[in-house]
Each structure stands twice: as structure tokens, then as C-alpha cells.
Amino acid sequence: MGPIVHGILGALSMAFAMFWEILWPLILGFALSGVVQAVVSKSEMSQLLPDDSSRSLAIACGLGAASSSCSYAAVALARSIFRKGANFTATMAFELASTNLVAELAIILVVLMGWQFMVAEFAGAPLMVAIMALLFRAFLSRELLAAAKLQADKGVAGIMEGHAEMDMAVTEGPLLRRILSTRGLTAISHYFVMDWVSVGFDIALGLILAGALAAWVPESFWRVFFLTARPTLSKFWGPIVGPFVAIISFVCSVGNIPLAAVLWNEGISFGGVVAFILADLIVLPILDIYRRYYGTKMSLFILATFYFSMSFASLVIEFAFQGLGLVPSHRAKVVEASLSLNYTSVLNIIFLGVAGLLVWRFFTTGGPEMLRHMSHPRGEGVRAVPEVGSEHAQGLAKYVCPMHLDVIQDQPGNCPKCGMRLTEQRYARP
Numbered sequence: 001m002g003p004i005v006h007g008i009l010g011a012l013s014m015a016f017a018m019f020w021e022i023l024w025p026l027i028l029g030f031a032l033s034g035v036v037q038a039v040v041s042k043s044e045m046s047q048l049l050p051d052d053s054s055r056s057l058a059i060a061c062g063l064g065a066a067s068s069s070c071s072y073a074a075v076a077l078a079r080s081i082f083r084k085g086a087n088f089t090a091t092m093a094f095e096l097a098s099t100n101l102v103a104e105l106a107i108i109l110v111v112l113m114g115w116q117f118m119v120a121e122f123a124g125a126p127l128m129v130a131i132m133a134l135l136f137r138a139f140l141s142r143e144l145l146a147a148a149k150l151q152a153d154k155g156v157a158g159i160m161e162g163h164a165e166m167d168m169a170v171t172e173g174p175l176l177r178r179i180l181s182t183r184g185l186t187a188i189s190h191y192f193v194m195d196w197v198s199v200g201f202d203i204a205l206g207l208i209l210a211g212a213l214a215a216w217v218p219e220s221f222w223r224v225f226f227l228t229a230r231p232t233l234s235k236f237w238g239p240i241v242g243p244f245v246a247i248i249s250f251v252c253s254v255g256n257i258p259l260a261a262v263l264w265n266e267g268i269s270f271g272g273v274v275a276f277i278l279a280d281l282i283v284l285p286i287l288d289i290y291r292r293y294y295g296t297k298m299s300l301f302i303l304a305t306f307y308f309s310m311s312f313a314s315l316v317i318e319f320a321f322q323g324l325g326l327v328p329s330h331r332a333k334v335v336e337a338s339l340s341l342n343y344t345s346v347l348n349i350i351f352l353g354v355a356g357l358l359v360w361r362f363f364t365t366g367g368p369e370m371l372r373h374m375s376h377p378r379g380e381g382v383r384a385v386p387e388v389g390s391e392h393a394q395g396l397a398k399y400v401c402p403m404h405l406d407v408i409q410d411q412p413g414n415c416p417k418c419g420m421r422l423t424e425q426r427y428a429r430p
Helices: 005-039 056-063 071-083 088-100 101-111 116-141 142-152 161-165 175-180 182-216 221-224 231-249 253-265 270-282 286-292 297-322 343-364 366-371
Strands: 395-401 422-428
Touching: 005 101, 005 175, 005 182, 005 253, 005 343, 056 116, 071 142, 071 182, 071 270, 071 286, 088 116, 088 142, 088 253, 088 270, 088 343, 101 116, 101 253, 116 270, 116 297, 142 286, 142 297, 175 182, 182 253, 182 343, 182 366, 231 253, 231 270, 231 286, 253 270, 270 286, 270 297, 270 366, 286 297, 343 366
Parallel strands: none
Antiparallel strands: 395 422
């Protein structure tokens, strides 16, 4: 067997090992995320985020933690609620929380890297939001914000627009009854599958990149790159270089955790790992979406403020955890692939069964039709004038299912076909 083939097999072996290690946490995390999204509606978000006060920022973080962990969907939803009147700073706080304060991220961090990284991430993300808000107050001009709003209102297409608009939340009745109701179980299954589809590529890419780096890049390179021979300097260097590595890796959402594990094993500082994980919303593809959504100047402003916020927050976390003696000394679970009947395999089998039931319900409740439109919502903005004389050509607000455009009602409600919350549309007068 040639060295090239051997190297490829080695990289794939490590990628599979990490996938097998995090499979049940992924399923559990996405299932819990589906439950939360099934009972927390997105429809009132813009009204809940009217300004950049500490209260609005806290609500934004809470709503973000209750949403999908897909970075692209978070960015799309942030623009949507900004267009509907939400404060821009609060929408950015929501966006950051959507990918850094979610259940699936916490579970994977604990399993793959240790509880210390989970605590650091959940402490660093709110700190980053606070720093970002201060920077926005100090440097975001009215002119730049007005230009960004004008660009956002153009509705330029991004990625995962349909997934961002998806709202099947059940809001009536006691919590447990809502979760176990027919609509609740259907909503959970739809959110579960949609989240898997939306971040599946990032997870696969992250695992492959992590396996390749672990197998191909010599340890001597990482020691030099991360300044491991100079421990004090490396503590400052890690939070600076961590986001840069994230930007060029193209990996976002929970897909960056396997790569973070490899970087930790190769010598990046504790704060550098935290900064790398926080930086999933400034990877190159998302920076391009910011440019399309808000314009070039605002995209550069977001890059600069986010970069400084995550680096400074991670530096604070580095020294705080160092002072408390919480920086771990163990290595992350990056091992050669092997299958054995241990607790990981047993849990994987159990949760694969749970995933199978959710996927079955998804396919038997109209899921595939919604899946076809998850990247491009059908029904956003001011709709074309219906046929003259039709009952809907009245210039009034109507409520339309984003996935079934034939479902049009005069009052808010849910689509009778898929259960998704109807969105308000205004028909132009004839």
C-alpha cells in the first residue's frame, strides 16, 4: 500500500473514530434542540428585541439558545427579524447565541473534549456578546446602520432561508402536553431532520479536516505555529490565531468541534480553542453572506467587531480558568477507528433507533416537501398582485404558509397541511 493511500486511510480512520464518538451526543443534542424549537415560537422575536439594552440582549441570547445551531440558518433568521424591526445589535446577539449556547454543542464538547470546555464556551459566549454590544454602541454609525437596513430590505438570497423561516412551534397548553401532542411530535421530527440536513455537510467537513490534520500535519509544525515553547506568549497568541484558523477552515456550526479537538491536542492554548469555536460565524462563506445581506462595509464591520470580541473574551476566559485551576491537562478523544461493545456503541445503537423514529415521522408528515424549500422560502415580502377580482387582492395583510402557498387565511394560525406557523404577507393593491 502506497504512502498516499495509507495517509488517506489514516485520515478517514480518525474521522470515523471521532464520528462514532460523537454520534449519540449529536442525535441527543438535535433531538433536544427539536423539542425546544417545537415549543418556542419565532414569530414574536422582532417585538422582543426592540433595543440594545441588557434586557434585550439577555432575551436575544435566550432565544438563540432555543433555536437551530445551523450557522447559515442563524444568519438568515437574524436578517429576517432585523427586517421586521428588531434592533441590529440584539439580532447579532441572537445570532451568536444560536451557534454557541445550544444543547448539542454542550453535549459534544463534554463527550469529546471535557466539561471544562463546555463551561468555558458557555461563559465566553455571553461575554463576547457583551463586548460586541459595547463595540457596536461605540463605533456603529447611523449611516452605516441605515445602509445595512436598506441592503437587508432588498431581500438578497442567502443560504438556509427556508429553514430560518420555519416555525412549527406549539404554543397552546401545558409544556408536556405540547411536546407529546401530535403537532408537537411532528414539529420535533421536522426540526430534527432539518437541523441534521442543514449542518450535516459542516459536520462531515469538520471530521474530514480534523482527521487529515491529525494524520498528515507533523506535531513539530503545530508546536511552532502555536508557540508551545513559550507558554506565556502562547496564551495571548491562541485567542488571536484561533479565529483566523476558523475563518480559513470553512467549517461552522457543531462541525468545528472535532477540528477544535485536534488543535487542542496539537498545542493551541485553552483560550485559543474557545476563540476557534466562537468564530464559526465569521468563516469565509458566511462573511460573503454578510456582504450580500448588509453590504461590504457592514460585513467588514461585523468581521472586525466579532473578531475582537471573541479574541478578548477568550483571553479573559483563558486567565480566569487558569487562575481557578480549571484548564484541563488531558487530551481530546482523537483516536484510531475501532468498534467494540462499550457504552459508546450501546448508546449509539439506542439513539440511532430514536433517530429512526423521528425520521419516519418526518417522512410520513409532509417533511420531504418542506425539505425541498429549506434553502429558499416561498412567500417572503410583498407578494405579487393576485388575479383581479380575487378575494385576496385587497391590499390587506394575509397569512400564508411559507411552504404551501395555496394556504392563505385572514387570521394568524398554523398551516393545516404541515402545521407550520403562517407568516404575514401584504398583497399589493390592484
